[in-house]
Amino acid sequence: MNESNKNISITRSYLKSKILNDSTLVGYENETNQIQKLIERTIENGESNSVLLIGPRCSGKTTLLRNVLNNLNKKKLLRTNSVFVELHGLVHTDDRLALKEMTSQMDLDNAVDGKVFGSFAENLAFLLACLKSGNKETAKSVVIILEKFDLFCNHHNQTLLYNLFDVSQSAQTPLCIIGTTCRLDVIELLEKRVKSRFSHRQIFLSPGNDNNTLELKSLIERIGYFLTFSDDFKLNIPKKYRNEWNICVKEILDNKKFMQLIQRLIDVDCDERCLKNILLQIINSLSSKKSTLTIKDFEDKLAEFEKDEILEMLNDVTVLELCLLIAMKHHCDIYDNQLMNFEMIYTRYVKFVNANSNIQTVQRAVVMKAFEHIQNMELIVSVSQGTKLQKEYQMFKLLLSSQQILEFVKKSSASIPTEVVQWANSSIV
Template sequence: MAQDINTIRSYIKQRLLNNNELYKFHKERRQLMELLQRTINYGESNSILIIGPVGVGKTTLINSVIDELSIAGCFNHDSILVKLHGLIHTDDKLSLRSITSQMKLDNAVDGKVFGSFAENLAFLLACLRKGEKQSSKSVIFVLEGFDLFCGHHNQTLLYNLFDISQSAQTPVCILGVTYRLDVIQLLEKRVKSRFSHRQMFLYPGPGEDESLNDLDFTLNILKWYLELPDKASMKIKSAVKKEWNKSINSLIGDKKFRNTIQRLIDLDMNINVLKNILLKCICSLSENNSVLTARIFEHELDLLESDDIVKVLKDLSVLELCLIIAMKHHSEIYDNQPMNFEMVYSRYVKFANKHASIQTVQRPVVMKAFEHIEKLELVSMISQGTSRVQKDYQFFKLLVTSQQISEAISKSHGIPTEIVQWANSSLT
């Protein structure tokens, strides 16, 4: 039994740590595969921007496609992969040095003097040519943090790479990776004119063809990682594999477990956070604890949430806590839309007037309490451009979850019953 648990644990850990396995974006993967194949097999030059929030799987998507092409045997023989990162290659000289090293052309460049960056780059690419365009070795450029390269002097690197992709030189494919939706606006006019304007957007959560809510989608991801496929090469009996998969299906259907995962979604839906929690839960398995339970996940989520937010909420005054509850109700009613002090104050006054036991507080005192909440970074101000807005009407966003507020109230002592009931009541 212990050996079976170790085998299952090792297999799932390998899946979680393998950054090239995709749980979605299959359509986008096929598109990127076709793009690279046209560059490698037919000598077509291409460029594309892959845009999506941090942790959505942009780099995983690229690595997955490159891995498959490498296994097929055509990638390593017919192309060269060059990876640059905007946080590391902060200017064009560092970029060119890295390109030279990754293309293994240090000896060819040694001793030669070039008048410009463009001449140097053109020489590097010319060194790879075998004759005609169709027989040239393709170069795949992956530019992580693409928006940071837009800050280079005159955007020389981007200009020359896109210029090469538009000309009949060495076939290149430029893959820009960024989280910025406005990245096209950062390009200079001459660079923008040479870019193909091909963009691929990756969004978290269910795709357009998936009629799932965030909870069901996240549960499907968990099931995808935790279930043992029938074709998985593992040295365990099929009966053990079936029993494990049965326990996972039972876990997915457990109401307490689903509530725990909903807490995670409210806290952070980043796939990397989810994988880290799964790793910790898998590592907790042993001979005496051979099945994943809702309690294991709840414990790990409690550790994740122990970021002192609940402690800060517990230390708030009764007035400040009332303002937080008013913000909570506003967020629930208006689907997390921003709010200003006037909205929060109006909701607080409405509650206070309903309960004679709640002491009436003057407006300036309430404003001071609101400012203290802002200093504690429980709310954040939303920029409204260059326009100057009166403090009472400046928009804010609540940065704590309903679960954190409820937990803080349940762990606090001496809070009036009316406030506890208000916090736990339905939308008002």
């Protein structure tokens, strides 16, 4: 292997390792601190706590907990004075399995004086007796993580949840219960007796929150971190090559066209996992024939990312449904991708119809049906699950970017009324 190929191979391996092994969560500093302080108060002060970590799939709930546990494991006090138990709703499908796993992870021997407890009731009684023995000054703290918490709510009578929350209210053993779920209505799944013993502390991880929005500057800094050689790099590769590589990456990051590409990535709601997948594909394309990164690499991958089945589905929308999507586009442009409801979009649509005499007026009920069809096509998603709002006021998030809607209108302009095309391309109104 010549020197050039060797450098490229090392570069690929190093950058891929950097991306895959990095577990930093951007924008969740406050939530991370809240969880960490809760566990620290349980272990150091003997407090008992319970909390639910709620967020969409792939929003970083499990990664956040892993980061918190890694931080706590660096402190010797926490390693020696606590016991961690992790259960998963997809694996521990009933209370018996969950209880067996808990006793195993807590290193509890369920044989006393030669008697082995066999029934669920006996095992549960033994576990509760162990948890309630001692006092909060001398007993080891127990941290229990329940992944897919909503699935534990399906267990018969919610016996395990009831007893764990009941113990967390006692003063004997410091107990911290952390549940993770994507169900916004998870509290409503709890039985009354369980709900009364839960602290009702909830922490939300939502891509709609300002603190989790991947702004342009922070996202570019994140990309720069992943694609450059750090100062502590110790592999056998010439310093001149490293410097030239870092300079090349910096030139790409400072380019205005690149910034526009990254802004498009933000517009299509790019999360951390999506960003890493794109970067990994770009790094994998490096070879002896292509030894440097270019803006075209990012442009091509972004085009692949944006070209999905959802865009193909737009071919089936009616003119009325397209008008609603354009109204949603204008709403997102004006209010920086904030959530919307039917009333907001209907008002904007009516304003457009009244300003164009050639557009036929449609009854409100028909517009509602078109809005519901857009939801069924999964072009918008409800974020008001579990609430009792009327359907006109339920909040939704648009799953298309403004650029995608404009591209579809441009491609299909021949079959779309001129007024609709002009509205889509007009300034924000």
